[in-house]
Structures are given as structure tokens and as C-alpha cells.
Amino acid sequence: MSEIVGATSILVAAEYLSNVFDGKGLMLGGITGVPPTEIVILGAGTVGEYAARTAISLGAQVKVFDPSIYKLRRLQNNIGTRIFTSVVQPILLEKAITTCDVAIGAIRAEDGRSPCIVSETTVSHMKPNSVIIDVSIDQGGCFETSQVTNHTHPVFRKYDVIHYCVPNIASRVARTATYALTNIFTPILLDIGENGGLKNVVWQKAGVRNAVYIYQGHLTNKHIGERFNIPCKDLDLLIVSHH
Amino acid sequence: MSEIVGATSILVAAEYLSNVFDGKGLMLGGITGVPPTEIVILGAGTVGEYAARTAISLGAQVKVFDPSIYKLRRLQNNIGTRIFTSVVQPILLEKAITTCDVAIGAIRAEDGRSPCIVSETTVSHMKPNSVIIDVSIDQGGCFETSQVTNHTHPVFRKYDVIHYCVPNIASRVARTATYALTNIFTPILLDIGENGGLKNVVWQKAGVRNAVYIYQGHLTNKHIGERFNIPCKDLDLLIVSHH
Amino acid sequence: MSEIVGATSILVAAEYLSNVFDGKGLMLGGITGVPPTEIVILGAGTVGEYAARTAISLGAQVKVFDPSIYKLRRLQNNIGTRIFTSVVQPILLEKAITTCDVAIGAIRAEDGRSPCIVSETTVSHMKPNSVIIDVSIDQGGCFETSQVTNHTHPVFRKYDVIHYCVPNIASRVARTATYALTNIFTPILLDIGENGGLKNVVWQKAGVRNAVYIYQGHLTNKHIGERFNIPCKDLDLLIVSHH
């Protein structure tokens, strides 16, 4: 899924840079003799990697920032051609954000909430009509000015910067996304069918166990239980007791 | 300009393949494990070359058709990676068109009118919701079903195929297009300024002479004269007589 | 070894596509203006990866199928340029097989027998003179029509499809294969020499233990024991008892 989200985010940026939605009138990429579009990508995970790949292949200049040198190294290795990568240094980052045409927010939080690493002040200094695509909006977003939007009204303007903050960006290409999910789920479902039902598979495979939210009528996910104040049972104990 | 038109046509195709405008819901390009989008490009000139480059770089499968083996060879050489190229063989072409997701028409006419190489019957056999971008619409178009549209209503559907036939596709990215034109015109204008005015430059340079439509109040372009029935004078004679 | 087998399988396909052995008279790869050869590769392991690399580098169009999305992703990542990859979907697969020029079977079985994923019916619909190279024939083969052949009579025809089913394809390039094996065995033998003989190495290294078929006069491989009905001892117990 992250492959889709990363690549699609750049295609969305291309639309909002063009004139169609009152954008800058720039072609994402650029042609010989005209300085290329500058794109800053926050996050060097799979989303960031595929956003970077797509942007580079269209001819844009890309700068990738991530707190982790190891993620940057993996991204650099996977992409092949050498690009601008940097750990998150506030001064460098601010300079990059305020001179770019497009900024993509794609830092995944380990504990459920994206770190907000670009302040409202920095956004207010961005060039007019530049574009922010905050892919990590479903975890709170990387930009202080981000607010959830939807596919009907996908963007709003703040400080004359176009914000695109639709949480489920992959549903723009619903069919491709469906194929992608099918490829992941089919082997699991076949596995359940061939190995004696869900009960056995949950018993045998820890990976499947992590994905169970309700089992035998009992909520088993602790985070949801805490948020909505519903009593929650431990899945491992449930399985053992039913086996 | 053709670089811009070629690259932009693929970005437009990406929009109309997605769900946003009731398209197929496909991501142009595609991801691992999902068969990639198929794009047929008619024409191996600069527009076709940049459309092919952009489509390949996004991960789509590209087939390029052109009547001329020499243009195909130049395109193949410029692009570097080997792709599917074929001279226009009716059977191969029809099979390619009826199984593709996107068809780009980009054959420039030498004598002012694009050859209509895809019949209405072929279009009627295309897959539902597939996309036609007819870039050569300003010369009549490569598809029998093409009809001029504009940036306000850019598409129409026929045989359930989305047709995008805006003649001036480059105006979607007006600023980039302006830069590109500036790069070409500035040296000519500087030349005129430094070499004693338009008169001298027209006198000295055959290239500039070809671009003159009206000179000293007289129409000098034969084609326009014929079409609109206006008397037309020969530029060379005019220049000589005024010099 | 799998590198050699993968690359060699494509060179063999090139021979049988040419006229030399009454093949189609096609050049594997193809040239500008002529549609390239289509090659379907079943299996995204090392053999499949090197077959794909070689075919792509020669200019052929490649489609890789594998049951596992994760193997496809690794192959896609290693190869670099984006290619057609798909999980095994029967309809897509059948269409790909019946329109291709060459099909390579390279699915390794986890439990000793390759899954036969292409039926006799599908093979009977393949184009005349197309070529099947079933690399996994030593585990039973991926095609229902495959039957073991040898280097003296390497091919047979069925439904006018050329079948190449030599189990030990690497012996075509015996010298290269020898170097490759030497590179793998030499460090193991040196290790045995430097660390006090085979006994000690078998005792210390689980990896070496897996490769022992006979130890101290006793058969220790369970599968062979079952197939040929020979009594078989457990290696671990043997080692402990002799130590």
C-alpha cells in the first residue's frame, strides 16, 4: 500500500502545481533550460522512497529528510542514483521547506502519532502557491498547519500554501489498491481455508494474532479498549482457554 | 514546447485513470505484483519521446508506433532502455489499442493534417473507461472519434472511452511553458536588437523569414491566404524591393 | 549455481527461437521497429531473477509470475528497472502463456516437488514453435507436458511447442559451473582442514550438518531413506554418541 501512497502523492502534487486548480502553473519535473521543481520529502520509509522514486523519474530535484541515518541509507541504496539526503537538522530543513515547490509529509510514527516537525512559522514563509501533501495526516501530520480534508474537498489554503490532507490517499486509485490488498490477503485466507479454520491459524501464527481485534465476541485490542473505554480481554488467554 | 506537451499528456492520463474523474481507478505505473498500466503512444517525435520517457519512468508498459523506422530508431536511441517499438502495422496496432489503458495520439503531420490512423470501430472496441489523449487534435487528431475540447470541459465520453482533446495542453503548466518560450525567443529578440532591427534580421536569416506572416502590411503566408482568400505577397520579393 | 542456470536458460531459449533447430526464426530480444520477443518466467527466486535480468538485458519483454508477493518484491528491488510482475492469477497467467514466445519454468518447491501450474490444455493453446524451458524439471516441472530430457536429445515437441527439459542445465557451461562450486566449497574444505577434521565441523556447524547424507556408514537423510526403503539414523544422535 505504501508504494501506492508514495507514488500517488507525487501525481497529486503535479495536479496542484499545474494551472488546473489555480496552482503555480509549473510542470512537476521541468524541461531543459528551466530550473526543475524542488520537492522536499519528510520521511525515508516506503512512502518516502516511492515518492522520491516517482519525483526523480519525473525530473524533479528531491531532498529527503529523516531523523534516522539508517532509514536514509536504506532509501539511498534502494533508489540507486545518488540524491540529497539529510538527517533532520532544523536550519537545513527550514531553508529547504521555504525554498521548495512541494513538500511531502511522510514520517510514520512508531507510537501512533507523527512528530510535527514543520512549524506554522516555517509554513508561513513558504513560497506562494506551493503545495503541501501531508500523507501522515492520519497520524496527526508532519506540518503544524495540517487539518484533515476529504476527497470531496481535498485541499485548503493557509498562508497561500495549498494543503492536501486527505487521509486515505490510496482510494484515488481504488482498483490498483484493491489488487494490492488482494495480493496480501489471499494467501492468508487460503491458509485459513487449508489449515482447519481461523481458530487453528490464530493458534499457530503470531502474525495473524496481532491483526485480531475481536475474537469470540470479545474485544482484544488494548488501544481501542482504552480509547473507547470498552473492557478488553487478552487474546492469548482466550485462545488457550478455547483450545 | 513538445517536451512539455509530451510529459504533461501522461500526467493528464494519470488523472483520468484515477477515481477522481470517475476513471478506472488505476494508478498509472503500478506496483509490484500488479500488472502495470499499458500505454500506447502514436508518434515517435519529440512529443512521443517525452510521453514515453515519462510513462516508462512511472513504471508503465509502453508501446510506441510510428510510420517511420528512422524516427523510432532515434527515439529508441535517445531513451536508452529498450522498449516496444513498431512501425504502423494495422493488425498489431489494433490489438495494442484494444487492450491498452491509455492511448496517446502524437503524430505530427508534415503537410498540416495528422493522419487519422485509429478508426471509430477500433475505438469502439477499447476497454471501458480507458483514456485517449489526442495531442495532435490541433491538426485534426489521430483518432476518428476525436473532437476539440477546452480547458473548461476537457473531456467527453464516446463508446465509454474518455477522450481528452484540448488543443493547447501546455497551457496547463503556463509558467513552465512561458519559461520555455522565453528561452527560445530571447536570443532572437536580442539578435534583432543588436543587428539593426527586424528588417536586417529578416534580410539575413532564412529561419526568421519562415516565421513571418505579415510584413509591411502585406500577408506573406501562402497557406493562410488560400484558406481565407486574402491576397498574399511573396516575402522574398518584398524584402528585396524594400532593401 | 542458480545464477548460472537462470542466465543459461535464456541463452538456450535464444538458440531454439532461432532457425538453427527449426525454431521460429526470431531473435531473442528484437530490434527497433519490430515488436520484441515476449518471455514469461514462472518463479521469482534466484533462477527466475537471473533469467529475467538476462532477458531484459537482451531487450525482450518479460513477465514474471510467482505465488509470493514478497519474492516478487525482492526480485523487483534487485533488478532495478520496473518490470511486469504478478502473483499467480489463473486467467492472467493463461493469457500470458498463450501469447508468449518463450516460457521459463523456475518455481522451486519447498517440499521437494514443483507445483504444476500450467495445464496441458494451456500448453496446447500456445503459439506454434514457441519454446518451453522447464528448469524445475528435476523437481517434477511446472508444466503438465514436461518430461525429462538429456543433453544428447535435449528437446521434444508436443502440440508444436518445443520443450527443453534437461535437468542439469548448468553442465552446458561446465567450467563456469565448476568455478562457482569451487568458490562455495573451498572455504568449507579449508574450514574442515583448519578446525580438526570433518567430525569437529559437523559437530559445530548446523549448516554443514544439513548437507550430510551418510555419516559413519549410516544413511542420515530421511527423504532418501523413505523413497528407497533403507533404514536411516538420526545424524544428531550419531554425532553425540560418537563425540
Place this chain on the structure above:
Amino acid sequence: MSEIVGATSILVAAEYLSNVFDGKGLMLGGITGVPPTEIVILGAGTVGEYAARTAISLGAQVKVFDPSIYKLRRLQNNIGTRIFTSVVQPILLEKAITTCDVAIGAIRAEDGRSPCIVSETTVSHMKPNSVIIDVSIDQGGCFETSQVTNHTHPVFRKYDVIHYCVPNIASRVARTATYALTNIFTPILLDIGENGGLKNVVWQKAGVRNAVYIYQGHLTNKHIGERFNIPCKDLDLLIVSHH
């Protein structure tokens, strides 16, 4: 056609390097940890370029020699990755030939006869079982030891070096070659049909005129006339007199 000949010559070399025809048992290309095959290509024209492209893409180490620095530069530019290129310096060339596994002769003569640039002595110092593919044999060959062979007995051995000297190497892939020729001849034939017959086209186009050997019953090619002692008329005069 030269594209086909160049690429095919490397595939032929791969066959004769393998064990199938009692060759060295080497895989053209090679795998990690095993020194790659060394291929020397004489000639940096189209044949040499496509031989080099194919050999590189298979992983071989390639050295290209040509008398002209300009042809080498064009080849280097077209291929993209930097390779070993050298003008023909006798000492360097001899060292390269005597240490390589495969030597391809592909120097086109400007005046009808290939320069024989590798002496019999040098061939006699080549490694046993190495392979010579003399593509320019139809113009006399680049190697002193070359003698015309045919598709039935394509090779002979001299000084334990395998010589493949079939003049019409492209007929190994007859169908691909036919497509290629069709792509070149069809537009000419269409041109003749649309522009009032052969007479008019010969009259108008110097390019077609060069390809005419017999016109109105008279031999018009001077070289053939001299070689076979047949009276020969000047085509230009014939055309003018018949027009």
C-alpha cells in the same frame, strides 16, 4: 540489419563457448566471484555497437578497437556506460586478442574489402578453444585465418581456435530479419506505387539510384561490370535518355 547481426554474433559466441559444441564450457557473461568472459570487438560501426551492447548486458568484459577515434566516440556516446575503447594500436591489439575468450571481427570496408588486421601468428597464440566470429567475412574478413563457412558446417578449427565465418549470419533469425527488411523496403515500395512507378522514383531520388544494379536490361553497377567483365552503362545517362 546490422543491429541483428551484432546482437546475434554474441549469441552465437555464447553457444560455441558452452560445452554443446565441445567449447570451453564457459558461460558468456559470468557470475559473481568468477572472472567474466573477455570479448574483443574489432569495429565500432553499428554491428560492433550492438555486439558490444549485447555482450555488456550479459556481463562480459568488452574491448572495442577501431581505426577511427570518431566512430569510437559515437559508439561510446550511444552505449552510455563507459567501456574500454582504443584505436588500433598493434601491441595493445595483439595482447587483447591473445588473452580474450571471444573475438568478433566487424570492420566494414569503405572500398569493398575489410582490412585484415589480425595476423595468422596472432591467431596461433590465442587461448585454446577460444572463439572467432568473423562477421565481415563477406568482405574478406578481419582475421588472416578466416575462410567462408555456411549454416550447415558453420565452424572450423585452426590453431585450436573455433572459427565461425558464416557470411549471412542474420539468416539464423530469418523472421526477425524479414521484419527488419520489410520496415525499410515498405516505405520505398509505397513511394514507388504512389509516385508514378519506378521510372519516376529513380529519376527523382538519388538514394534509390544508388541501389539500381540493372536498368532497362543494362548493367549499371561499375564494380560488378569490372569483376565479371560485362559491359556496363552509366545509369544517369540511361535515365536522361529514356525520360
Place this chain on the structure above:
Amino acid sequence: MSEIVGATSILVAAEYLSNVFDGKGLMLGGITGVPPTEIVILGAGTVGEYAARTAISLGAQVKVFDPSIYKLRRLQNNIGTRIFTSVVQPILLEKAITTCDVAIGAIRAEDGRSPCIVSETTVSHMKPNSVIIDVSIDQGGCFETSQVTNHTHPVFRKYDVIHYCVPNIASRVARTATYALTNIFTPILLDIGENGGLKNVVWQKAGVRNAVYIYQGHLTNKHIGERFNIPCKDLDLLIVSHH
């Protein structure tokens, strides 16, 4: 020769960026997680192209400026990967120069003197310890602050910017340069030897005629004649009269 000069200029820049000569202590190129070195190249001719190729391959970020959009397009096409190219726009250029680490001057003059396109003021705003390599110094230089230096004292500092202005940069790699010149001159000398002496060759070949400065004791180069006030004869007339 321009290939050598372009590539060598980047290697020289690498030395003066390092600590060895009290430079910035930067590695030309850069590594993952550290922003790469920025290099501005003035001129998109062969020198500029090879400087750009070398800098890109080392991992630096490159911006190429040239007055001509056509030269930029050729460079872009030859290099393959898309880079920042721009026609010479004063504002963009000044910004690029004042933020870069290395600036290479490589604009060839058509009429014998390089246009000085970077003013002393701009140089004075460059970052401390940045490096200027003015390859076009033999034609006057692209930077207002450039002054000829030599291989013994190759650099001077002005405004704390290191200036390397050795006219004959290729003599740093004298042996490679000699080979390169040999490759160009040998065929000409052979030609003279085989075609009846210099007299005949000068008579037959316009290209050689352009390179003749003195003929039969008479100066024949107009520019040198004017600069040093020596009477000069027209070569064409001399040849005709002696023939």
C-alpha cells in the same frame, strides 16, 4: 582534449575542497545523510559536459548554465539522467554562484574571448573557502577575478575564494593527453604520408587548410597577423599559385 579538461577540473576541485590545501574539508560528492557538494558549471560544451558527468558520478549536485538552450539540450541528452540546466538568467545565476561550493568556468568564446559572466561583486559574496576553477582562462576567463596562474603556483585566494586558473589544465595528466592527441594526429599524418605529402593534402582538404598558420614561409593566419602586425597572405591563393 576537452573530455580530459572537463573531467580533470572536477578532480582538481576535489583536491582543493579537501583539507590538504587548507580547503573546506569537504568530500566532493558526499555521503548519505550529509547534504552533497553543490557545483555550478558555466558552459554546456564538451568541457562542461564532462565536468558535469564526473561531478554527477561522484554524487555532487550540479547546476549547468549556458547562454544557448540548444547546447543545454545536447548536454542533457548526452548525459542521460536529468539535471538542473538553465539559460544564463542573472538573478538565478548569482544565487547559484553565491550558495555553491565549487564553480567551474567553461564557456568557450566563438570570437576568441570568453564572456566574463560572473562579476567581482558576485565572487565577493561566495562562501569562504569555496573553489573557482576557471578552465576558460586561456580566453580571458568567465570570472572577473580570474588571473592566469601556473602549475607551480596553481591557486590564489581573493575574497577568501580559492581561484585555480592554470591555462593548460590537461598537462596535469600529460600521458593521457598525449595519447588523446596522438589518436587525433596519427590519421592526419598517415594521410599526409600516403597521399603525396603536405602539399597535396592541403590542396585537397579544407579541414587541414584551416589549421595551417605558416605556409611556404608566409604567415597565413589573419588574426595573428593583425595582433602582431605581420603581413599575412591568403592561403588559398598561395596554394593555387604553387600548384
Place this chain on the structure above:
Amino acid sequence: MSEIVGATSILVAAEYLSNVFDGKGLMLGGITGVPPTEIVILGAGTVGEYAARTAISLGAQVKVFDPSIYKLRRLQNNIGTRIFTSVVQPILLEKAITTCDVAIGAIRAEDGRSPCIVSETTVSHMKPNSVIIDVSIDQGGCFETSQVTNHTHPVFRKYDVIHYCVPNIASRVARTATYALTNIFTPILLDIGENGGLKNVVWQKAGVRNAVYIYQGHLTNKHIGERFNIPCKDLDLLIVSHH
């Protein structure tokens, strides 16, 4: 750090190949028509990989030797383009060393001392003015003739071979090296700050524990203790007892 060392070693080699320090006068890389520089790299770790990448990108011909086939495979996979790789076979290695222009020693020892794999005899047969860069000199060096040098007198000549044996090669580009170290240490220091001081981090993270040489006044590194005969305590016990 190894990325820096690998890339820098090639730039140093380029300097000593040029005329500046009385070298061969060769350009590392080379140009069309001139055989490229040959570089032998011993070691396929990170240093070797980045040396190989840099050398290839400059256009040199590279041969990489390493005792381990697995390291060679990883290097081959990371680099992308196929290069000459070989396990350490004495005959092949000696031939490669005695014909190359530059030899880089970059084999890391697992137990603290690099294996000396090139004998004094082999060095004495190297071509005059060839260059040895022994990066592994801090562990004793890969060449029998290597002796530690420093940045003031970085090279010495033996058997007319230039030896560059500065242990801390990265300090040539001190600023880049500092950034690189900062990127690695900052997260560790932040971690210490946020997680209750060094004590807690040492307690929790085995990785940090490995890097501790002195703890609470006691030496905790066994190797140093043995070499300098200082009593040494076990860190794990120290931590447990203080916790």
C-alpha cells in the same frame, strides 16, 4: 565513515596518478580511444564498495578481490552494473596486481589484523609509478611493503611503486567526516539524555555496551587489557553490581 574512506581513496589515487606528484601522468578514468586506468580493489566490504563505485563512475576498469563469495555477491548486488569480481586466487590476483595502475587495500580483519595478501615479490613486479593506497594500514595493511605514513609525508616509494599508507584517510575531508560522525552519535546522545543518563542506556542496550572501554574507573575492554597488561573487569558484572 567507510563510505568516505572508500570514495576518498580513489580521489587520492587520482592525484598520485597525475603529474602533480611525479606520477604516471594518467587521468584516472580515461577517455574514448585511450585504454582506461585499471584499478584492483582488495576487499568487498563498505570501503571496497565505495572505492569501486567511485572508480567505476570515473570510468576506470575495476577488479574486486575478496576471500568471501558472499561479500562479493552483496557488493555486486549493491553496485548494480556487473563488474569483475573474484575470490582470492593467488595466480589471478598476482596477474591483476602486476598489470594494474592502482591497487587499493581494503580488507578488514575480523580479529584485528588485516591478512597480508600481496607479497613483497608481487609488489616488486608492479609497473613503475603505479600507486598503492593501503586503507587497511591501521590493522597492519594488505601489502607486505606497507608502512604507516602521515598527512605531512603521505607517500613513499618502494620498487618504484608509490605507497600511500596514511591510517586516518578520512581526515582529509574533516568537515564531511564530522557531519557523518555527528549523524551517528547525535541519536545516541539524545537517547542518553532522554532515557535517564548513561547508566540506564548502558544497562538497556547491548550495542552501547560493546562500545564502552572504561566504566566507573575500570577498564572493561579485554583486548586492550591484554595488550597493555592492565587489569580489566567484565562490564556486565560491573553494571549489575552498580544497578
